[in-house]
Amino acid sequence: MVKEVAARYGKDRTRMMDIVRDVQARFGHISGAAMDIIAREVNSHRVEVEGVVTFYAFYSEKPNGRHVIRITDCVTARMRHAEEVVEAFEKELGIKVGGTTPDGQITLEMTSCIGLCDQGPAALIDDVPVTYITPDKVKGLLRHLRESGDATTLVKTLGEGNNALDLVHSMVINNIRKRGDVIFASLEAGASIKNAIAISPNEVIRSVKTARLRGRGGAGFPAGMKWEFARNAAGKRKILVCNADEGEPGTFKDRVILTEVPGLLFEGMTVAGYAIGAAEGLLYLRGEYAYLKPYLDHLLEQRRAKKLLGKSVAGKSGFDFDIRVQLGAGAYVCGEESALIRSCEGLRGSPRDRPPFPVEKGYLDLPTVVNNVETLCCAARVLEKGAGWFAQIGSEQSSGTKLFSVSGDCRRPGVYELPFGMTLTEFLREVGGDDAQAVQVGGPSGTCVDRGQFGRKLGFEDLPTGGSMIVIGPQRDILAVASAFMEFFVEESCGWCAPCRIGNVLIQERLERIRAGKGLPEDLMYLEDLCTTVKKTSRCGLGQTSPNPVATTLQNFRKAYEAKLLSAREDGRQPTFDLRAALSEAVRVQGREPVAH
Amino acid sequence: MSDFTFTIDGVEVPAKRGQTILEAADAAGIYIPRLCWAKDLAPGGHCRVCTVLVNGRPQSACTHPAGPGMVVDHDTAELRAWRKNIVEMLFVEGNHYCMFCEKSGNCELQALGYRMGMTTPKYPYMFPQRTVDATHPDVMVDHNRCIACGRCVRASRDLDGKNVFQFVQRGHHVRVAVNADGGLGRTNLSAADQAAQLCPVGAILIKRVGYAVPVGRRLYDVKPIGSEIEAKRAPAPSGK
Numbered sequence: 110m111v112k113e114v115a116a117r118y119g120k121d122r123t124r125m126m127d128i129v130r131d132v133q134a135r136f137g138h139i140s141g142a143a144m145d146i147i148a149r150e151v152n153s154h155r156v157e158v159e160g161v162v163t164f165y166a167f168y169s170e171k172p173n174g175r176h177v178i179r180i181t182d183c184v185t186a187r188m189r190h191a192e193e194v195v196e197a198f199e200k201e202l203g204i205k206v207g208g209t210t211p212d213g214q215i216t217l218e219m220t221s222c223i224g225l226c227d228q229g230p231a232a233l234i235d236d237v238p239v240t241y242i243t244p245d246k247v248k249g250l251l252r253h254l255r256e257s258g259d260a261t262t263l264v265k266t267l268g269e270g271n272n273a274l275d276l277v278h279s280m281v282i283n284n285i286r287k288r289g290d291v292i293f294a295s296l297e298a299g300a301s302i303k304n305a306i307a308i309s310p311n312e313v314i315r316s317v318k319t320a321r322l323r324g325r326g327g328a329g330f331p332a333g334m335k336w337e338f339a340r341n342a343a344g345k346r347k348i349l350v351c352n353a354d355e356g357e358p359g360t361f362k363d364r365v366i367l368t369e370v371p372g373l374l375f376e377g378m379t380v381a382g383y384a385i386g387a388a389e390g391l392l393y394l395r396g397e398y399a400y401l402k403p404y405l406d407h408l409l410e411q412r413r414a415k416k417l418l419g420k421s422v423a424g425k426s427g428f429d430f431d432i433r434v435q436l437g438a439g440a441y442v443c444g445e446e447s448a449l450i451r452s453c454e455g456l457r458g459s460p461r462d463r464p465p466f467p468v469e470k471g472y473l474d475l476p477t478v479v480n481n482v483e484t485l486c487c488a489a490r491v492l493e494k495g496a497g498w499f500a501q502i503g504s505e506q507s508s509g510t511k512l513f514s515v516s517g518d519c520r521r522p523g524v525y526e527l528p529f530g531m532t533l534t535e536f537l538r539e540v541g542g543d544d545a546q547a548v549q550v551g552g553p554s555g556t557c558v559d560r561g562q563f564g565r566k567l568g569f570e571d572l573p574t575g576g577s578m579i580v581i582g583p584q585r586d587i588l589a590v591a592s593a594f595m596e597f598f599v600e601e602s603c604g605w606c607a608p609c610r611i612g613n614v615l616i617q618e619r620l621e622r623i624r625a626g627k628g629l630p631e632d633l634m635y636l637e638d639l640c641t642t643v644k645k646t647s648r649c650g651l652g653q654t655s656p657n658p659v660a661t662t663l664q665n666f667r668k669a670y671e672a673k674l675l676s677a678r679e680d681g682r683q684p685t686f687d688l689r690a691a692l693s694e695a696v697r698v699q700g701r702e703p704v705a706h
Numbered sequence: 707m708s709d710f711t712f713t714i715d716g717v718e719v720p721a722k723r724g725q726t727i728l729e730a731a732d733a734a735g736i737y738i739p740r741l742c743w744a745k746d747l748a749p750g751g752h753c754r755v756c757t758v759l760v761n762g763r764p765q766s767a768c769t770h771p772a773g774p775g776m777v778v779d780h781d782t783a784e785l786r787a788w789r790k791n792i793v794e795m796l797f798v799e800g801n802h803y804c805m806f807c808e809k810s811g812n813c814e815l816q817a818l819g820y821r822m823g824m825t826t827p828k829y830p831y832m833f834p835q836r837t838v839d840a841t842h843p844d845v846m847v848d849h850n851r852c853i854a855c856g857r858c859v860r861a862s863r864d865l866d867g868k869n870v871f872q873f874v875q876r877g878h879h880v881r882v883a884v885n886a887d888g889g890l891g892r893t894n895l896s897a898a899d900q901a902a903q904l905c906p907v908g909a910i911l912i913k914r915v916g917y918a919v920p921v922g923r924r925l926y927d928v929k930p931i932g933s934e935i936e937a938k939r940a941p942a943p944s945g946k
Contacts, residue, residue, distance in 0.1 A: 141887050156872040156885035163874045440876070457873065462751040462769035604854065604873070604880030607753050611795040614878050615829050635828070642791040645764045646754040 110135060111143050115150035122151040123473070125161050125455030129168055130436060138169045164457040164603075166220060166439030167396045174209040174216035176254055180232040180242075183222035183358045184553075184593040185516040185579060191230035195219070197244035201251050214255060221441060221597055222358035223397040226516035226579075227284050227523050235260040236399040238281050271368050276404040283365050284523030287539070289510040290502065291490050292366065292483065292526050296373050299417055301492040305380045306425040310340060313384040317488055319496035321508040325483035326352065326444075327551055327575030328650070329507075332484055338468035339385040342476035347387040350472065350479045351378055352449055354395040356441035357552035358597060359577035362512035363482040365524045367394075367401050370486065371408055375432060377485030379422060380492050382430040385478055390432040393449050396439045405434050441601035445649050446479035447471075448603065459605040460649035483512055483576070503529035507568035511576060515540045517549075518582030529568040533558060536567060542580035547587060547666070552577035553594035554654035557587070559665040587662055587669045588624050594658035595620060602651065609652030612643035616659055627685055628674045637663060710774035714758075715781050721772040728756055728767040731780070735939025737932035738780055739789055739818055741796075742855035743768040744904050748864060750856045753796070755789050755818065786822070793818050794827040799878075801833065801850035802907075808916030809908030811924025815853060816907075817931035839884070841891030844913050845902045847884075852909040854880055862901035870895045882909075 114131045118124035128147055132139050139147075144158040162168045180186075180195055195206065198217055202210055209216040225231035228240040237260040239250065253263055267273035268282040285293060305313050318333030339347055351374065355363040366374060378390045394402060409432055412418045422428050435453050437443050443452045447461040450472050471477025480488075487509050491499045500508045507529035513536075516522045520541030527539070533550075537543050550556050550567070551574035558565065558572070565571050581590060595617040604610045616639050622628050640656035640663070647653050663670060675684040682688075692703055708720030714727075714736055721730035726749065731738050741753040749768035756767040759779035767780075779785065796815060804810050836849040854873070859882065862870040870893045874883040886892035895902060897912050905911075921927065 154869040154872070154885050155887075156874070156883050157869065159883060160872045160874050164876050457876075462749075462766060464771060600877060602877040604875070604877045605752060607755075607792050607796055607799075607853070610854070610878050610880065611799045612791075614832070615795065615798075618830060638787075638791070642788045646757045646788050646792060648751055648754065648766070 111146040112150055115147060120151050122153045123453075123455045125151065125153070125158070126165075126436065126438060126452060128455075129158070129162055130438065133168055137173045137175065138171055140170070140172075144170075160457050161455065164440065165396075165437075168438055172209070172213075174214050175258070176214060176235055176260060177216045177218060178232055178234050179218045179220040179223070180206075181221070181223045181225065181229060182219045182593075182596075183226055183229065184590055184597075185222075185226035185359060186229040186231065187593055188517060188585070189230050193244045194230045194232075194242050194247065197247040198251075201247050215251070220397075220439060221601060222356065222360070224355060224361040224364045224395075225281065226359050226361060226514065228282055229516075233397060234263060237261055237263060238279060238397075238400060239263055240280055240282070271404070274404060276407055277368065277401060279400055281364075281368075283369060285365060285369070285526075286515075286521055286523040287525040287527060289526030289528065291499070291510045292370060292373070292486050292512060294490075296370065296376070296489075296493070298372055298376070298412075298415065299423060301376045301489040302379050302383075302417060302423050305383050305492045306423055306428060310384045310386060313380065313492065314340065316496045317384070317491055320487075320491040320499040321506075322484065322487050322491060322499065323507065323569060324481055325487065325511065325575065326481040327357075327555075327573060329569045329573055332480060332488060335468060335478055335480070336381065336384050338466070339387075339476045339478045342469050344476050346389075346475050347385050348472040348475050348477040349378060349382045349385060349387040349390045350446075350449065350453065350477055351390065351392045351482060351485055352444060352446065352479050353398070353482050354393055354437050354444040354449060355482070355575075356395060356444045356601075357554060357575055357577045358594070359516050359549065359552045359579040360514045360575060361516075362514045362524050362576050364398055364401075366482050366486060366512070367398065367405065371405055373486045373489050374482055375408065375412060375418075376493075377480075377487070377489035378432055379417065379430055380488055381478060381480060381485060383422075383425075383428055385476075387478075388429045388431070390430060391453055391472070392432055392434045393443070393453060394434050394436055395443075396437045399436055402434055402436060409434070440603075441597075442603045442649075442651050445651055448649070449479060450477060457603070459603045460651070462648060481575075504566075504568050504570065506570045511567070511574075513567075513574075513578050514576050515578045515580065517578075517580035518542060518545060518585070519580040527567075531567050533563040533565055533567070533572075536578070537563070537580065540578075540580065542582070544583055545580045546583045546585065547581040549577070549579035549581060549590070550574050552579070553597055553658050554651070555657065555661075557581075557591070557658065557661045557665055562665070587666045588620070588673070591658040591662045592617070592620055592624060595655075598651070598655035598658075602655065606646075606648040606652060608643045609647040609649075609655060612639055612647075613652075613655050615639055616643070616656055620659055623670060623673050626673055626675070628670070629684060630674055632674070633663065633667075633670055710772075712772055712774065712776035712778060714778045719772075725772050726768060727758060727760070727765075727770050727772050727776075727778055730772045731767065732935050733938070735936055736780065737935040738767045739821070739932065740768055741793075741814055741818065741853065741906055742857060744857050744861075744906075746865065746900075747857060747860045747904070750860060752854065752856050753792065755792050757785065757788060757792075759785065790822045790824060793822055794824060794829055796853045797824075797827045798829045798831045799834070800852060801836065807851065807908045808911060809851070811919070811921065811927050813908060813926075814906035814931060817926035820926070821930045821932065836881075839889045841889030842893075842895060843891065844897035845890060845895060846911050846913055847882075847890055848909055848911065849881060850909075851907045852882055853907055854882065855906060856882075857904045857906065858882060858901045858910055861904045862895070862899065865900040868894060868899065868901070870899070870901055
């Protein structure tokens with residue numbers, strides 16, 4: 110069986126992600142024996158297979174139940190009392206999170222954000238997203254799952270739009286609240302490609318540069334420049350990768366693009382392939398969105414039939430281009446481009462040191478462009494409607510529109526396509542969150558902005574964001590929010606470099622101490638020093654932004670910390686010293702209370 | 707012959723094309739502290755102790771190529787503080803009992819702690835539960851002292867051609883595993899392998915050779931770590 114799986118992928122070790130996934134689908138886990146066979150078949154090493162299996166949250170080297178329930182641990186789910194849902198599952202199943210029912214039927218796990226923040230608490234049951242779970246629904250869900258043995262039968266009410274298609278068959282809703290002219294406008298298949306192949310690749314790049322298109326993942330690197338680097342890099346074979354691994358808590362806009370306008374994305378990928386001279390495109394789809402893969406594969410097949418992919422795309426001789434969907438398996442760090450490339454190669458998703466940059470040496474050491482889903486959609490529109498048209502939308506340094514994934518304490522959560530340049534006050538009015546005490550702009554790795562700064566503008570000039578916007582209402586404990594975010598980074602650090610691997614654990618420890626009312630005034634400086642060290646010395650963008658939940662709240666919500674600190678004691682003892690606790694062991698052993706204290 | 711020059715803390719340093727900042731600094735007798743780096747191994751960029759500022763931006767000197775006219779900050783108060791913080795983090799992450807560790811005096815982590823003036827870590831000890839693997843007749847692995855620098859991983863793969871070691875798990879659960887069920891004794895590692903020799907701490911030890919050198923005469927008892935590199939530096943003009 111395992112041999113068959115390996116053979117299905119040509120015994121190619123770069124297809125390790127697929128091989129491991131299929132073996133797990135068949136056996137429920139990847140045993141040591143299976144690792145041995147995989148290693149032998151693809152000419153790798155057992156410990157290398159083990160390294161991959163144990164890196165990704167969705168793979169398991171220990172036997173799982175027939176069904177795996179993964180409840181999202183996203184802070185937005187916590188805002189909706191996800192802990193009560195977790196308790197209900199634990200009670201009904203008679204197991205704790207991390208356990209498997211004695212009959213081997215169901216494993217219960219927690220997982221990081223699954224991109225359903227506007228319809229949570231949510232869970233993935235096998236690959237099936239289940240939304241709006243309340244404690245009273247749990248019993249019915251489990252009974253149904255046990256009876257049918259098929260998680261897809263849990264889908265009773267279908268979501269709107271393409272969620273209702275047979276190939277998607279999902280209860281997920283799109284929640285598109287505002288449509289703009291760039292992403293959510295109608296599109297004629299092939300229109301962008303036709304315009305692109307009518308001009309030279311260099312002219313396509315010039316057009317994207319003129320449009321001043323910047324990467325939508327958050328960093329805002331000019332897309333045209335990236336394409337140009339890859340086009341000019343040495344080597345005949347170039348690779349285009351689309352990053353559909355949106356894992357930043359509070360982000361779900363790519364899910365909506367992939368559901369509603371995947372054609373625009375494929376169009377953009379093809380245009381980019383033409384511009385950089387690539388014949389191969391990879392769409393790295395986060396494992397959480399595996400339910401969309403059959404639909405995407407089907408669309409790719411249709412495009413091949415229409416000659417929009419394959420040999421001589423759209424009749425342009427010499428331009429061959431095709432796209433393959435590569436599934437991830439639950440690792441936030443793979444949203445970092447060099448980690449994503451490693452994952453595409455079938456390796457652990459640890460980032461690389463740069464230089465060399467992926468545009469010089471990326472996938473299989475070939476010049477590689479990695480672009481965000483939304484960036485590629487914008488590029489398609491630039492080619493369709495013209496650079497000038499695109500550049501006049503938005504602001505000077507941030508042209509075009511931006512998709513925002515809005516969740517948390519607001520009346521109208523969902524996806525918004527808005528021009529860049531809006532203030533936070535205007536934004537909050539739009540989403541129905543006027544009374545917010547803070548907005549987490551750009552997710553945990555971004556900035557926690559307080560009311561005093563709501564006049565700031567969304568855009569690369571001021572407040573850049575990949576699109577995650579979590580509205581934090583006045584009733585929330587800001588330190589609890591920061592704590593949830595730190596937990597996320599501790600969980601998602603790849604562990605390659607010391608400061609990120611260790612420093613985040615230490616930041617979390619001290620934050621928890623403060624939250625428990627045991628912090629000292631000097632702990633704030635201790636935290637600032639730790640945050641700076643981790644930010645400055647970590648290897649990749651994850652580590653360099655991971656202390657932000659604490660660093661930015663220390664800056665903008667210092668009073669929330671100060672209110673929790675211990676002050677000096679009148680008796681001169683160390684404020685953190687608890688005599689009773691220190692003596693408790695002796696009291697227990699001797700069976701008597703101390704004479705004096 | 708050098709191809710170009712760049713500066714480290716204002717001092718002009720010659721470099722060859724393809725050389726990293728750390729290699730060029732070594733050749734010039736400027737010691738940039740490091741832990742996961744080892745001669746003949748591809749740099750790993752794990753420990754970040756060699757962090758410097760390249761034209762103002764933090765980079766690991768072991769991986770970053772030197773470039774013409776580059777301005778590198780190295781021995782500044784800020785960088786010294788960050789590096790010391792990382793060394794302290796490594797001390798609290800594992801279980802490092804220098805007083806009875808047979809690597810004491812020859813341990814690069816300990817030596818860096820001394821060189822950086824670390825007395826006791828400012829961070830709380832994590833006291834992790836870790837295992838010892840003594841299944842191999844000639845080599846033992848004490849995971850308590852592992853700092854996940856990956857030298858053994860790279861040495862086994864690139865120098866020994868064996869792939870005995872590899873990282874498994876993720877985040878703070880990361881550990882080095884061996885290429886077999888049942889421990890190191892089931893792998894084809896030999897004590898003469900580079901992977902068994904290059905551990906900077908007391909995590910991979912050759913059996914039956916411990917405590918051979920008396921205290922006071924061990925490698926770093928005599929001179930601080932980095933002295934051999936600094937000895938190469940042209941003597942400073944007299945009259946300081």
